[in-house]
Structure formats: C-alpha cells, structure tokens
Amino acid sequence: MSSAILVSYVTRPMHGRPSGIRVWDDGRVELKSGARTSTGLEPGWQRVTRLGPSQLKQLRAFIQQSGLFDLPSEIPAPRGMRDAAVCEWQAEADGRSAHVTVHGWSDENPAARPLRALVMQMDTLIGAAQDGQAV
Numbered sequence: 001m002s003s004a005i006l007v008s009y010v011t012r013p014m015h016g017r018p019s020g021i022r023v024w025d026d027g028r029v030e031l032k033s034g035a036r037t038s039t040g041l042e043p044g045w046q047r048v049t050r051l052g053p054s055q056l057k058q059l060r061a062f063i064q065q066s067g068l069f070d071l072p073s074e075i076p077a078p079r080g081m082r083d084a085a086v087c088e089w090q091a092e093a094d095g096r097s098a099h100v101t102v103h104g105w106s107d108e109n110p111a112a113r114p115l116r117a118l119v120m121q122m123d124t125l126i127g128a129a130q131d132g133q134a135v
Contacts, residue, residue: 007022020032029047030048033046066114078111
C-alpha cells in the first residue's frame with residue numbers, strides 16, 4: 001500500500017530559506033530545511049519521527065477544525081503588508097483535498113491565523129512523538 005501526504009506546508013520567506021513540515025498518512029513526519037551543503041541548497045526532506053495512530057487521529061481533527069479544506073486556493077496579503085513570507089499548504093484527508101497559498105504569512109494577517117494555529121498543534125504532536133509521549 002502506498003502512502004500519501006496527509007498535510008504539508010512550506011514557508012518561503014522573502015529573504016531566507018524555505019522550511020516546512022509534511023506528515024504522511026502512515027505517520028511519517030519529514031522536515032524541510034534550507035540547510036546549505038557543499039553542493040549548495042539542499043532541497044530535500046528529512047524524516048524526523050513517526051506519529052502513532054492516536055496522534056494521526058488528532059492531527060486529522062486539527063486539520064478539519066482549521067478550516068483548511070474550506071479556504072480558497074489563494075489568500076492575499078492584507079493591503080500594505082510587505083516583505084511577508086508565503087506559505088503553501090497541501091492536505092488530503094477524509095475524501096477532501098486542499099492546496100492553499102497564503103500570502104502574508106504572519107500573525108498580522110487575520111486570514112493566516114487559523115493555519116498558524118494548526119502549525120502550533122502540529123508542532124505539539126510532533127514534539128510528543130519525538131519524545132515518545134502520547135498527547
């Protein structure tokens with residue numbers, strides 16, 4: 001059985017390197033880091049942990065609660081916001097899918113706040129998995 005991405009985001013700052021997290025439906029968690037190597041920018045993903053069944057269930061609930069599946073594919077930055085990052089989201093769960101690009105990835109962008117909260121929830125689940133704890 002092949003696995004698919006449950007949820008993924010990549011933040012692309014105006015100045016700096018992209019970073020992000022993706023979680024596969026089998027629980028694998030990968031981190032995207034813009035770390036430089038001797039060959040230049042490393043574009044790949046590195047596995048960091050695996051979520052257990054209960055953590056995956058919680059993550060699916062967090063994704064639903066975030067409203068990600070109901071968002072438009074493009075969310076503009078608020079008028080006057082400059083030099084803000086862009087965050088690209090991808091998710092597929094419970095027969096629904098989303099691909100959303102948030103311009104103005106900042107707490108100052110009210111439209112970005114639900115997805116920024118989802119990032120914090122993901123970080124809590126991933127941190128617990130890395131520590132071998134249930135959440």
